[in-house]
Amino acid sequence: MSLGTAPAAPAPQQSDAPLQIAGVAFRSRLIAGTGGFQSLQLLEQALRAARSEIATVALRRVAVDHRLTESIIDVLxxxxxxxxxxxxGCFTARDAVLTAKLAREAFETNWVKLEVIGDxxxxxxxxxxxxxxxxxxxDDDFTVLAYTTDDPVLARRLQDIGCAAVMPxxxxxxSGMGIRNPYNIALIREAVTVPVVLDAGIGTASDAAIAMELGCDAVLVASAISRAAHPVLMASAIADAVVxxxxxxxxxxxxxxxHALASTPEEGLAQLT
Amino acid sequence: MILINGEKVEMPAGTSLLHALARIGITMTSTGVAVAVDGEVVPRTHWEAYALHDGARVEALTATQGG
Structure with a gap:
């Protein structure tokens, strides 16, 4: 992206190609985070309104009696x-790797959104x-979607390692602060060939639209939907914005x-005075 | 004594992992759960035969909202 010229757009086409992550095609480009919803019922309604085909899930300790717990898995x-x-919640590579392995065991998927938090x-x-x-x-055959900073060099390193997608x-x-450095997001889109999923920061529908206009292949939204005053309506609004x-x-x-560039032709303008 | 999700439980050394997991309602047919002992994943197929040592740290995890 630059201020002077239009970004290079893909060749014109009638219908968009599906999003491809690790060889799997998705029509929806809105990945749903499931954190922060007041109830599983509200989560279900919001997921339907978001028209998402992928939703995140976290791993936490089984409560006092597993049989009494209403399962988010059933909803998803x-x-x-x-x-x-x-x-x-993982602060070390060791904890993140073990958590990913436990998730693979619990959910029978080798896909993981890798988060390793430093602060x-x-x-x-x-x-x-x-x-x-x-x-x-x-190396252990996981399909890794890596949550990362908006650093294009780090994104490329993650791709080189073999990550299936980068999630800046x-x-x-x-925070709901939107995209603080749109230039870096555009640079990341240039720097890698794997899908770029804008993750974290989206506060409302226009932020999601900007992410897509910058060239992101998808966005992941959690709090902007789950903590909105009306989560189901916001889910629908953000889904529309992504499209x-x-x-x-x-x-x-x-x-x-x-400066202005007139859209009305000057030719044939009347000489009125 | 063993630790199940951080809580001390009086069980003799040699108790099977499956038996310990029953304390928190987990059976062989429970879905969406995974178990680690002392920081290593123990696959479901090993739960019954896995003998816990004294002081073993059992972590039993399941899905929750997040991300």
Whole structure:
């Protein structure tokens, strides 16, 4: 992206190709985070409104009696989304790798959204630990979608290791601050060939549209939907914004210019005075 | 004594992992759960035969909202 010229758009086409992650095709480009919903019923309604085909899930200790726990898995299976286990809360490569292995055992999927956090206040990723964990998991045949900073060099390193997608943050998790460095997100899109999923920071529908216009292949949204005053309506709004932003990218935006460029022809203008 | 999800439980050394898991309602047919002992994943097929040593740390995890 630059201020002077329009970004390079994909060749014009009638219908968009599906999103491809590790050889699996998805029509929806909105990945749903499941954290923060007041109830599983609300989560189910929001997932349907979001039209998502992938939803994240976390691993935590079994409560006093597992048989009494209402399972989020039942909800996700009823909606028909693919599970994407995360390693949220892990601060070391070792913990993240073990959590991914437990998730593979629990959910029978080798897909993992790899999060290795380096700071409690900002929940920003710890780059060296992230690279270490990604390498180990890729070697163990995991399909790794790596939550990362908006650093294009780190994104490329994650791709080189063998990650199936990179998930740069727009702003800290749950902050709703939008995309603080759109230029870096555009640079990441240039730097890698694997899917780029904008993760974290989205606060409302327009942020999701901007992510897609920057060339992101998908967005992951949790708090912006689950903590909205009306989560189901926001899920629908963000789903629409993702489609709108994607179509705008494919349509190819006009160049930005400092001065006006009349859209009405000057030729044939009347001489009235 | 063994630790199940951080809680001390009086069980003799040699208790099977499956027996210990029953304390928190987990059986062979429970879905969406995974278990680690002392930081290593123990696959479901090994739960019954796995003998816990004194002081073993059992972590039994399941799905929750997140991400």
């Amino acid at each position: 299976q009823a909606v028909g989304v693919r599970l994407l286990p995360n390693t949220a 409690e206040r900002t929940l920003l990723p710890d780059a060296p630990e992230l690279l270490r964990a990604a390498e180990e998991l890729v 943050l727009g702003a800290p998790i749950g 709108a932003g994607r179509n705008a990218l494919l349509a190819g935006r006009i160049a930005r210019r400092l």
